[in-house]
Amino acid sequence: MRNEIVALVVHFNMWFLLGWFDIRHRYRRSIIGPFWITISTGVMVVGIGLMFSVIFKSPIQEFLPYFAIGQIVWLFISTQINDACSTFVQYQAIIKQISIPLSVHVMRKLWNNLILFCHNIIIVVVLMLMYCGISWQSMYVVPALIMILLLLFMVSIVLAIVCTRFRDIIQIVAVLLQLIYFFTPVFWMKNALPSGYSWITDYNPFNHIIELIRSPILGKTPHMDLWGFMAAYIVIATLLAIYALRRYRHRVAYWL
8 A cells, every 4th residue: 555655656657647537538628628517516506505495494604605515525425426427447457557556546537536626616606705714724725625635635546446356346335325315314314303303414425525525614523423434534544555555456457
């Protein structure tokens, strides 16, 4: 695992530039490029936010920023997880021809999605300035985002290896993410749950991840339990990634 981490530094220019290239290639001949994602996400957030604020009878100035942050963080997480499942399959031509640590390919995809996430953050900033303002608690977003990136990196390594061997898992993960979305407080608030159903959010890792970002942006100090959960998730994911790399690193090229 240490070699894989060192490779990220050694091959920094490779995954950094290729990640940018993927974005430019995807939106070539487009005038505003990746900002189309920002526009489409913004339209969806405002449209659905207005509708559900009426359904749940929540003040728009409270619900819209809540939903926007949750939806944008969810899009980042779910997109990265889905993309991780097919990362090695997508880059199989490079993997078969050039000996590059697998972590470089995973980081390339993570960097790609982080760029798109940063574009969507503009929506959150605009809404916060319109409704809530930005408080000093927002500084907690920096360590929270670092922990989320580390967790996603480790999880992506595991999923990339497993899904290269068992391609059906790609579809299983996609279906599970669709199901988990409805059990995660993204477009609904935790206080909307009936009495006795708080376990839906209390034991939901995706809720912990989203809340670690959403709480500070909304002016609340993240609860210590959230940091503890994230640390535990990172440790577990790291152990799984170490095991997967040690045992199956050299088999990936043969599975492609």
